[in-house]
Amino acid sequence: MKPKVLAIDDSRTIRELLRVSLEGAGFEVTSAEDGVDGVSRFPDVAPDVVITDINMPNMDGFGVIDAIRKGAVNSTVPILVLTTESAPELKARAREAGATGWIVKPFDDTSLISVLKRVSGA
Amino acid sequence: MSINSIRDTFFEECEDLLDALIEGLAEMSGGSYEGETVHAVFRAVHSIKGGAGAFGLNQLVGFAHTFETVLDRVRSDQLEVDPELMRVLQRAGDHLSDLVEANRIASEVDEGTHASLLQALNGFLGIDPADGEDGGQEEEFVFEALALDLDLQDDIGGQTDGYEIRFSPNPALYANGHEPLLIFEALAGLGSLEVAANTTDLAPFADLDWKAPKTDWIIRLRSSEPEHLIDEVFEFVEGLCELSIEAIQTDPPEEAAADVPDLDDAAPDGGADPTPPAAASAPAEEAVKVVDLAALRTSPADAEKKQEPKAANGPRPTLRVDLERVDRLINTVGELIINQAVISQRIEEIGLPSGSGLSTELEDYKLLAREIQEGVMAIRAQPVKPLFQRMSRIVREASDATGKAARLVTEGEGTEVDKTVVERLADPLTHMIRNAIDHGLEGPEQRARAGKDAVGTIRLAAFHRSGSVLIEITDDGAGLDRDRILETAVSKGLVPAEAELAPGEIDNLLFMPGFSTAKEVSNLSGRGVGMDVVKTAISSLGGRVTITSRAGEGTTFSIVLPLTLAVMDGMVVKVAGQTMVVPISSIIETIRPGPDELHRFGVDGWLLSIRGSYVPIIDVATSLGRGVPDADVRDQVLLLIQTEGQSHCALAVNGISDQRQVVIKSLEGNYGHIPGVSAATILGDGKIALIIDPDAVVANSSAALRRVSDPRPEKEIANGAAG
Numbered sequence: 001m002k003p004k005v006l007a008i009d010d011s012r013t014i015r016e017l018l019r020v021s022l023e024g025a026g027f028e029v030t031s032a033e034d035g036v037d038g039v040s041r042f043p044d045v046a047p048d049v050v051i052t053d054i055n056m057p058n059m060d061g062f063g064v065i066d067a068i069r070k071g072a073v074n075s076t077v078p079i080l081v082l083t084t085e086s087a088p089e090l091k092a093r094a095r096e097a098g099a100t101g102w103i104v105k106p107f108d109d110t111s112l113i114s115v116l117k118r119v120s121g122a
Numbered sequence: 123m124s125i126n127s128i129r130d131t132f133f134e135e136c137e138d139l140l141d142a143l144i145e146g147l148a149e150m151s152g153g154s155y156e157g158e159t160v161h162a163v164f165r166a167v168h169s170i171k172g173g174a175g176a177f178g179l180n181q182l183v184g185f186a187h188t189f190e191t192v193l194d195r196v197r198s199d200q201l202e203v204d205p206e207l208m209r210v211l212q213r214a215g216d217h218l219s220d221l222v223e224a225n226r227i228a229s230e231v232d233e234g235t236h237a238s239l240l241q242a243l244n245g246f247l248g249i250d251p252a253d254g255e256d257g258g259q260e261e262e263f264v265f266e267a268l269a270l271d272l273d274l275q276d277d278i279g280g281q282t283d284g285y286e287i288r289f290s291p292n293p294a295l296y297a298n299g300h301e302p303l304l305i306f307e308a309l310a311g312l313g314s315l316e317v318a319a320n321t322t323d324l325a326p327f328a329d330l331d332w333k334a335p336k337t338d339w340i341i342r343l344r345s346s347e348p349e350h351l352i353d354e355v356f357e358f359v360e361g362l363c364e365l366s367i368e369a370i371q372t373d374p375p376e377e378a379a380a381d382v383p384d385l386d387d388a389a390p391d392g393g394a395d396p397t398p399p400a401a402a403s404a405p406a407e408e409a410v411k412v413v414d415l416a417a418l419r420t421s422p423a424d425a426e427k428k429q430e431p432k433a434a435n436g437p438r439p440t441l442r443v444d445l446e447r448v449d450r451l452i453n454t455v456g457e458l459i460i461n462q463a464v465i466s467q468r469i470e471e472i473g474l475p476s477g478s479g480l481s482t483e484l485e486d487y488k489l490l491a492r493e494i495q496e497g498v499m500a501i502r503a504q505p506v507k508p509l510f511q512r513m514s515r516i517v518r519e520a521s522d523a524t525g526k527a528a529r530l531v532t533e534g535e536g537t538e539v540d541k542t543v544v545e546r547l548a549d550p551l552t553h554m555i556r557n558a559i560d561h562g563l564e565g566p567e568q569r570a571r572a573g574k575d576a577v578g579t580i581r582l583a584a585f586h587r588s589g590s591v592l593i594e595i596t597d598d599g600a601g602l603d604r605d606r607i608l609e610t611a612v613s614k615g616l617v618p619a620e621a622e623l624a625p626g627e628i629d630n631l632l633f634m635p636g637f638s639t640a641k642e643v644s645n646l647s648g649r650g651v652g653m654d655v656v657k658t659a660i661s662s663l664g665g666r667v668t669i670t671s672r673a674g675e676g677t678t679f680s681i682v683l684p685l686t687l688a689v690m691d692g693m694v695v696k697v698a699g700q701t702m703v704v705p706i707s708s709i710i711e712t713i714r715p716g717p718d719e720l721h722r723f724g725v726d727g728w729l730l731s732i733r734g735s736y737v738p739i740i741d742v743a744t745s746l747g748r749g750v751p752d753a754d755v756r757d758q759v760l761l762l763i764q765t766e767g768q769s770h771c772a773l774a775v776n777g778i779s780d781q782r783q784v785v786i787k788s789l790e791g792n793y794g795h796i797p798g799v800s801a802a803t804i805l806g807d808g809k810i811a812l813i814i815d816p817d818a819v820v821a822n823s824s825a826a827l828r829r830v831s832d833p834r835p836e837k838e839i840a841n842g843a844a845g
Contacts, residue, residue, distance in 0.1 A: 057161075079298075
């Protein structure tokens with residue numbers, strides 16, 4: 001069975017890029033367009049790994065991590081944060097919130113897949 | 123999906139993001155600096171930057187980055203929005219939009235504007251422009267170069283045979299979704315690995331807390347890889363564990379077991395009990411296995427539980443559909459409407475008894491078909507908001523170019539219009555707004571003398587009115603200078619010198635080809651586009667434009683547009699033995715005049731007296747060149763319409779046969795342009811009927827009137843009409 005990725009990003013472009021890259025690497029990708037959408041899809045998708053953007057309307061990436069780690073979902077699934085910034089304080093904040101790792105935008109396929117494999121083992 | 127189509131997606135998405143950006147900036151300039159408004163603006167710029175980065179559009183990324191940094195300071199209250207900052211933000215928004223477009227069509231933006239805006243933005247960030255135009259970016263590069271230096275030092279001193287890694291996870295490591303096994307696997311990719319687990323603190327299975335299995339590890343990695351690669355493996359768990367990585371200069375012992383007992387040394391402060399673990403004597407290969415099975419396969423990552431989704435309070439879900447599909451559907455529905463009309467007519471011809479019930483069901487069918495049609499049309503409908511918001515840029519630019527301060531006020535932004543109409547209105551609106559500022563608004567001194575606000579107001583309003591959409595562009599300027607307009611028109615030979623025209627007619631001279639009142643050619647004029655082009659563009663959308671103006675108070679241009687370009691409500695009439703259709707939207711009322719309401723005028727002209735004023739009667743057949751010389755107006759039915767000059771006219775037709783919805787079929791595409799006719803349709807009996815353009819019919823015949831009449835009665839007509 002293909003490993004499942006839940007990709008949450010409000011940018012259609014990034015969602016498409018993730019889909020193409022990840023499907024090419026043998027993942028099954030479900031996209032969500034903001035935090036609320038992503039968290040609500042989580043139970044049905046039961047992903048092996050979550051990739052989430054930080055800056056999003058309705059619910060941001062920190063909200064997503066919070067909802068998955070605590071709240072109703074309460075899961076320790078690996079969560080990768082997609083960031084444009086490589087600012088250390090942002091990474092620290094994401095880690096504190098419960099993120100497993102991060103991918104810095106713009107990402108290339110190779111590093112995306114390697115990071116994904118590193119945290120999910122998929 | 124190829125990278126190119128994702129690129130298309132990016133530029134499509136940019137359009138939406140830029141709309142949101144412009145909307146947000148407009149709200150900010152309206153005084154809303156905090157909360158969701160600034161966040162939305164920030165997000166729009168941020169998303170453009172993110173997408174642009176994926177395609178290596180560096181200039182766009184650089185600009186968006188600086189822009190975004192300023193916005194970030196605004197939203198975190200580090201920077202206060204004053205009018206100057208607002209001005210720069212709006213220009214930055216305009217420029218970002220230019221940059222996106224330039225990247226889309228692979229052209230260049232104006233270097234001067236780019237540099238000066240970057241400088242202005244950096245100015246707000248306190249970055250000295252002397253640092254170069256990309257101050258923010260350079261900082262990042264410096265930072266990365268520094269990181270690289272450190273790596274090099276590691277490499278220089280890194281003539282190692284391997285590493286000893288002591289790794290003791292905190293509970294947070296598991297909570298964040300990490301798997302020690304995956305880290306070991308990643309390390310194994312760098313060399314040969316020996317892992318020993320210290321399970322002293324591990325609780326008996328029954329009491330095991332899966333959220334925090336208290337296990338720590340000593341890892342020996344035989345590898346000549348540089349240390350930064352090892353660091354990279356632990357990058358994500360930094361701060362979530364106790365970790366020490368030491369380079370070993372000598373070969374590790376052959377037997378891992380011999381080396382394991384000094385695990386107690388590895389115990390971190392307050393960490394595991396320094397008693398040698400049970401697994402310590404196992405060979406390394408096996409140790410990995412033991413760890414694998416006992417601790418890791420039952421790791422928290424497998425403990426997900428299915429939960430009910432939280433109630434989603436997001437935006438209403440939307441569906442993106444290829445426009446072509448929608449248009450195909452619209453076309454098919456158009457055919458359905460025609461087909462329904464044909465069936466109705468056939469059934470009527472059979473003459474079924476009225477009790478058959480068929481007519482009721484036929485009526486239902488008609489209603490359903492109409493509902494389907496309205497539903498399909500609604501798919502193409504779009505609010506005018508993005509269009510209106512784009513106009514704020516035009517106001518800013520025109521205001522700069524003319525030195526006349528102006529603000530844009532919009533109303534009815536939620537009004538929905540057909541997508542094509544929205545798209546094709548952009549150019550006419552742009553031109554009219556430029557005109558309103560350039561020609562409509564007075565200069566600052568003149569406004570001061572008139573006691574008006576120094577900042578002129580351009581009002582852009584949209585609303586629905588009886589099946590049409592009305593768009594008004596109003597300025598609070600001096601109003602049209604009719605004497606000058608007439609003078610100009612005469613000097614250009616557009617009207618005879620002796621012509622006496624009603625105010626409305628003078629106003630309409632603005633729409634004549636080759637007319638321009640600008641005595642000094644300003645930056646905005648001289649573009650070779652006149653109001654005649656505006657009028658043509660609006661006519662091609664099946665709309666019309668009219669002017670009202672009051673001296674000293676301002677001018678309003680009103681554009682009336684059909685809600686849809688595919689179907690309209692029409693009145694089916696008989697003209698010279700033919701069936702024709704008049705758009706209902708242009709008919710004010712229908713009149714069967716009594717003898718005392720009709721007045722002969724000139725040789726073969728007629729006037730209708732209605733509610734105290736005289737309205738010229740125009741025979742549609744004559745106007746279309748199908749007139750019968752001795753046709754008696756007293757047998758005709760009159761359709762009272764409002765013409766472009768806001769005056770009334772009565773169109774004479776032989777009779778009215780029906781009122782129904784007709785599908786518009788372009789005539790130009792299939793045949794050619796006929797003066798006075800806007801399009802054609804197919805009626806229930808399968809025959810083609812022409813759709814009359816009332817304004818063109820009036821224009822045809824007033825030209826004819828002017829040729830045959832002397833000026834005096836014509837003035838009388840005009841005066842009567844204006845009443």
